[in-house]
Amino acid sequence: MADRNSIIEKIKALLAKTTENGATEAEMLAALDKASAWMDAYDITDQELQISKEEAAVLHAEPPDLKDPHNIKWRLSYAVSQFCNVQIFRSPHESGLKCIGMPSDCQFAMWLLDSLADFVFGELYAHLIGCLAPKSERRVIIRSFTEACCQRITDRMLELVERSKAARTSNGRELVVVKDAAIKQFMKEHNMRLRTCSGYSPSNVDAAALAAGRAAGDRATFGRPVTGAAGVLRIGKS
Numbered sequence: 001m002a003d004r005n006s007i008i009e010k011i012k013a014l015l016a017k018t019t020e021n022g023a024t025e026a027e028m029l030a031a032l033d034k035a036s037a038w039m040d041a042y043d044i045t046d047q048e049l050q051i052s053k054e055e056a057a058v059l060h061a062e063p064p065d066l067k068d069p070h071n072i073k074w075r076l077s078y079a080v081s082q083f084c085n086v087q088i089f090r091s092p093h094e095s096g097l098k099c100i101g102m103p104s105d106c107q108f109a110m111w112l113l114d115s116l117a118d119f120v121f122g123e124l125y126a127h128l129i130g131c132l133a134p135k136s137e138r139r140v141i142i143r144s145f146t147e148a149c150c151q152r153i154t155d156r157m158l159e160l161v162e163r164s165k166a167a168r169t170s171n172g173r174e175l176v177v178v179k180d181a182a183i184k185q186f187m188k189e190h191n192m193r194l195r196t197c198s199g200y201s202p203s204n205v206d207a208a209a210l211a212a213g214r215a216a217g218d219r220a221t222f223g224r225p226v227t228g229a230a231g232v233l234r235i236g237k238s
Contacts, residue, residue, distance in 0.1 A: 007042050011035045013104040057182040059190075060106040062096030070124075070142065072117045073097055075150035079157040080116070083222070084109035085179050087187070089194050100183050100192075112222055120149050123216035127209065137206075144209035145216075152217025 014035035038044065068074070077088040077097060086101030086109045097113070099106045124145055133141060187193075 004042065004044075007038060008044060009104045009107070011038050011044060012102075013108055014038070016104070057100050057179075057186040058103050058106060059186070060099045060101075060110060062098070062110065064095050066096055068117065070120075070146045072120050072146055072150060073113045075147065076113060076116055076153060079154040079161075080109050080113050082161045083157045084112065085176060087183050087194070088113075100186055102179055102182065105179070116153060116220060116222065119220055120146060120153075120216070123149060123213075123219075127212050127216070140204055141206045141209045144206040145213040148210040148213030149217045149220075150213075152214045153220050153222075156217070156220070157222065 014031040074090065074097065077090075080086075081088040081099075084101070084105050086099050086105050088097055088099050088109065090097050097110075099109050101109065124142065127145055128138070128141070131138065131141065
């Protein structure tokens with residue numbers, strides 16, 4: 001039989017799939033239906049699903065051998081951290097990203113980063129098909145496309161976050177406070193201090209690649225998975 005705690009975390013993730021968090025009404029209803037089925041099958045009570053002030057945050061780390069040559073995940077990490085209510089960071093001498101937050105939130109955040117990175121790679125590949133530019137120009141094209149695509153996705157996700165804040169109920173605000181406190185407590189206990197990294201804007205860009213990247217970013221979709229460990233949800237072309 002499946003571990004009860006893992007089932008509870010899956011149900012929490014399903015119940016957090018709301019229109020406030022960027023889901024469609026159909027996706028929200030499907031998630032609620034699945035959550036109800038899990039609760040009935042495993043006799044899980046509402047009390048077990050409550051996130052208490054004593055519930056601890058966890059640290060989730062990517063495998064060290066994952067490759068991200070265009071820093072796509074890192075470009076998207078701030079928006080995903082805001083969208084999922086987690087803290088995403090990287091260590092200067094270690095590869096891969098790390099995530100602090102509630103278990104179901106970390107699971108969703110890392111899945112979303114993987115899925116969005118796959119989407120951007122796929123759009124970049126499609127943009128480069130038939131490109132005859134020399135290697136030096138292709139580097140500019142790749143950078144311009146990926147930066148524009150990631151920035152457009154970031155802008156759209158942050159817009160959803162602000163919309164969710166405006167529509168949030170008192171219970172929703174209380175839940176965010178509990179999660180933020182758990183993350184801060186984890187970082188305090190492990191003596192962790194994060195610092196921001198300033199980027200730069202290269203002057204050498206490709207206008208066509210920028211426009212294509214922004215258009216690709218408009219086609220990205222994102223939301224919580226509704227089945228399985230990561231689930232199946234529309235991440236990619238509309």
